[in-house]
Amino acid sequence: MNAWRLTLRLLRQDWRSGELYLLSAALVLTVAAITAVGFFTDRVEATLERQGSELIAADLALESSQPLDVRFSAEAQARGLRSARTLEFRSVVMGERPQLVLMKAVDPDYPLRGQLRISEAPDAPDRPVDSGPPVGEVWVESRLLRLLDLRIGDSLSVGEARLRLGAILTDEPDQGRSFFNIAPRVLMNRADLDATGLIGPASRVTHRLLIAGAATAIDAYRDWAGTRLAANVTLTDALEARPEFGSAVERASRFLHLATLVTLLVAGAAIALASQRLVERQTDAVAVMRCLGAPRHLLMRVLIGRLVLFGLAASLIGCLLGWLGQAGLLAALADWLGTDLPPASPAPVLVGLATGLITLLGFAVPPLIQLARVPPLRAIRRDLGTPRVSAALALGAAGLALALLILWQAQDLELGLKLLGGVLATLLALIGVVRLLVHLAGRLAGRARGVWRLGLAALTRRPGAAVLQIAGFGIGILALLLLAVVRVDLLESWRETLPEGAPNYFLINIQPHEVEPLRAFLNDSGIATARLHPMISGRLTRIGERAVEPSDYDDPRAERLASREFNLSYGTEPQSDNRIVAGRWWTEGAEAAPQFSVESGIAETLGIALGDTLTFWVSGHEVSGPVTSLREVRWDSFNVNFFVVASPALLRDEAATFITSFHLPAEREAVVAELARRFPSVTTLDVEAILGQVRQVIDRGVLAVEYVFLFTLGAGLLVMYAGIQASLEQRRAEHGILRTLGAGRRTLLTSLAVEFTAAGLLAGLLASVFAEATGWLLAEQIFELEFGFNPGLWAVGVLGSGLAIGLAGTLATYPLLIHPPLRALRGGSN
Template identity: 45%
Template sequence: MAAIVQQDPEVTGGLMSLGPRLLMNIDDLPATNLLQPGNRAAYRLLVAGDAIDAYRAWALPQLSRGQRLESIRDVRPEIRQTLDRAEKFLGLSALVAVILAAVAVALAASRYLRRHLDAAAMMRCFGAAQGQMLTLFVIQFVVLGFCASLAGTLIALAGQQLLVALLGMMIHGDLPSPGWVSFASPIVTGLALLFGFALPPLVALSRVPPLRVLRRDLGLPRAGGILAYAIGATTIGVLVLWQAQDLKTGAIMIGGIMALIAAAAGAAWLLIVFLRALPHRGYTWRYGLANLRRRPLGSSLQIGALALGIMALLLLTLVRGDLMRNWRASLPPDAPNAFLINVLPDQVDGVSALLKRELNVDAALRPMVRGRLVEVNGAPFTTTRFSDDRARQLGEREFNLSWTDTLPLGNRVVTGQWWKAGESGAAAGASLEEGIAHTLGIKVGDTLTYDVVGTRVSAKVTSLRKVDWDSFRVNFFALFAPGVLDALPRTYITAVRADSGNAAWLATLVRTYPNVLVIDVGELLRQVQSIMDQVARAVEFVFLFTLAGGVLVLEAAIAATQDERRYDSAVLRTLGASQRQLSAAHLAEFLALGALAGVLAAAGATATSFVLADRVFQIPFAFNPLLWVIGVSGAAVCVALAGWLGTRSTLRAPPLAALREAT
């Protein structure tokens, strides 16, 4: 033995790939006599590099029968499906952040419009045409938007390197160098958002009448309103469709995002209305909550935006851990934690005796043969008729087949009849798991033919079973009556439970029967947990931008009301309010705003946790009060701090100067 391989990039999944692997020089293979009639061998060429797409285009037309070209998405359809879902999920997360940032742009552009009305009116008085003014404003925003988008792109590249560090062992080496699309797409997205939400206020600003120099009471110029919402909504729609890459998925994403934001803002508005019924003692809370009620639309938008980001982080931290713990707790206390595979027929008695002696268990070793489905009702079974990737993958694989005279524990017949005691042979039939039968379009009464090492075996489907896969017992997709597969080459498999402190049995088993493969379920669960933790770090990193979008909405809303807050503070200070009182009132306002966002986030995370536990994982739901404590208190403190920092400047302005600016 020259070295120990810690990770093999060629492992593509499947239970057998979890066992020990031996790597040797291919020139030494003939001397091993491993390639014998009846053995199966597969040859793989691993290709990587920047020219992979060109190689794929060259190799595809030259493939012959029995050859195929696979990528990480093709080697296992479930991996491709998982990657596609993960890509869309992360894309959706980024889009939520983009939409919140777009709201912040709209609020900032609205304030820009109000602050530059007088300057625009003066320019009109000096002879500037509407077109000239619009061109000037657009050039300013293009330069600003390009610089901001470029800075965002550079931050994203730095974030990618940080993400690699967060993922740790999941990524070896550096990621591929970003192409020009990686630089162009964020800049295009940034400029599109800027024009979609800032252009209408700029058009309105270019149309300000010169008369405003003399009449400050004139309202805002037209060109906003419906046009602003239409352009902004169109921009978001185009970006979502671009991300989704198909109309149906894009429409679902648009509807889901809008429903999510509308539900959050609507719930926030109801909470603000509810505040009116509460008694408020003291100037600080009375004034702070009055600020929320005076601007219900803006406050609802801020609360809803913050709640989305906080809820996402709660789901990825506390809820994820709760679901994993609840799932583990839902497993039967006697659930097997080790599988024994590849037990030869002449080893069954010896392995059974060893398990009885070392673990004090009566292990039932189940026979297993591997066969490929080749015919259904006498017609060749082809997977090209399936549009579903999972159906094609299941149809092309070799099935683990077994036989028994009694219905296994954890199996329940849902359609048809189980064979009677004493029945045997092909006439007794076969039983399929209902899920795979539905996927492959097989029903009771169909005749199936399997190819088992060159021998064809046929039987009629007499029943469909529902299988409890969470029991960790040995289960099979296809079961035959005794007398059909008995004469074919077979191995045996079993599952046992071993105490964590008893490792001697494993050493004894491996030493006595080195061909037996032992799968440690506990180690598998630890690996799954490790992968989940690492992937969650990546998703949390993306959702930080969603939370940042919510903070941007908060800061933009504060900036949009800066002039109004400065005027209110000046009036109140003139009437005798101290700077300390006003600061405390602002702090109370943002504490309430953050607490309301935390309540919504905790409620949304709890509801999502219930749906996931009940509908997806089918495990008992456990209410976690810590979710509410951390969600509400953490949101209140963070939002209060951000809001207080954003409004300090309004309290420092001299009251007289603020009143003069307002007039």
């Protein structure tokens, strides 16, 4: 009880005296950044995933070629989830002539996510609707009207029923889940299905059960359903439905977590510097307590207890500010992000409290340990100074805290390990280079004269403090420069992964005899860059000598891939958005040799290695060839791409259709109408809506990252302020002695400007080097983006930091020159 009473009393005294203000500011900012990011990313990422749900018209979709067991819908209803059924099948409708169509029968609640869009005439603007067609009515794609010469209001024979053409179907949320729809789409009410007589026991029908609801309930339902799926049933969520959309969401998440970790690192440096200042100001009080008989173990309990109580209080304040910060941002951007964002979970509060305590203990405990070692004699002999903390202990504790927080906050082991290695290497290199530069500054001070010598010598009189101070400055400036690198360079590169000219139309089901006439038509229409790719369906049957069985895979995605047919292609060279990461692409001289190139992600999922022989069942026979290269594919480029590509000799003689993609401005849509007239069997798929969704993901991700880096900016400024404040106690005594020896205020003020400007230039030089290196590593190794070196960054980093720190440091220490030197020598405060 005595220890706790003493802890509370000292904590109250420290707060009243202002001893904890700097440390509390650093800790509150750290926790506020972590919790604000936690709340904000929770809600934004949930929104991004919900936006992805529009691609499958639900949060989850169960799909099968057989009617789905009723227990799946019953369980969804029992869990309070919404559900809807759809059936898709090919059929023939009758107008002036028979026409193959893709029929889709839907429940009244379809779609569960997103909206349908319809128009009343081919040239009329479309409008959104929340449900499908009423009973007795169908909605059709406009090209069906052209093919059958029909108009809205006419009747369409669908099996044994005649249904009214009620509207033109311009968009379905889940239309883009598959490019390979070879017929016009017809949407009907499921209640009309029995009257058509089209579905029998042997009919080829795709049954889908759509599920939507709260995220926690969806996760629980996914876990429940995942263990009860039959071999012919697949379970799909939004990010699995489209790889290019999943790529955009994953990259947005990585940017957000990176911004969080940078803030954490910089604020940790501020806490370390603030702790050093706190130790210097507490040394006398601890020495008096030692004189009064306080044992070391009591002091340690009091110091640690005071730190924990202070940490909890500051962390709670940080959590509150984090909540207010994210709420204010969301309120300001309600029109863009939407007012119906899902609520944040309470998890970020627990994360913020834990992060605050771990950060405080990791960065502040080592300096406090040295306080317990203050000798009683320090109370009367000020020249004894403060006991030096073990460098190994300080670095070890800080490194352990950083490792724990980085691996925890990254939420991605690979990203966390890369960042941890990069951070530790950067810190060690930074400290090593700073020590070298301080040593060189000392050599230069010996040759300088006047205030230049006095200012440079100040860096070498306290080499340990100078290293800590310049390293702190460097980390703060590095944070600000990374803000420029990530916010401007990397985010702009991310935007450029989906340029304005990205393909927005796909042509599929192109027959071999139509390739040359279609290529000529596209060339005449100014679409000369379109490349036609052959496409052959094949089922993977063996990897080496091992038969491919879906039941052999534990990963649900691998199981689905093993049970489906692949769309194979062949070519003489890889596409521009493909990068060979292992092996070699075949050359013209080796064209006759059967070879495969496999996308690296699917190779990892299915356990395919370089050199393995793949066997596919194609058109009633087997084709085999070794894997000679692995490729990384930029799925978010929206170009035609394939998981598996073969050398021409391997598949050139197989029956194939062709596919291509191209960009067409909105004002040239007449080209599409003319293409449909001249090539009626070719299916045109407009993916502009999907492109818009992916661009929206990127824009929202960029906005979120910019917001998170506001905390990084604050942390960077705070760590520079803490670096200036860390040496004030020593400077007070030094300036008192120098003024006693006759140094004038102007001389000392000029020497301060020289010292801080030199420190700023050194810190800016180091920060510029590390910012460029970090930006390059992030772009190349983590985000897979192009990175261009920025010479302007060096000018801003070096000259700007020299000017800013020189001015800020001079102004912050100027009050030391105002008071009489006797006051400083007696230990008086400002």
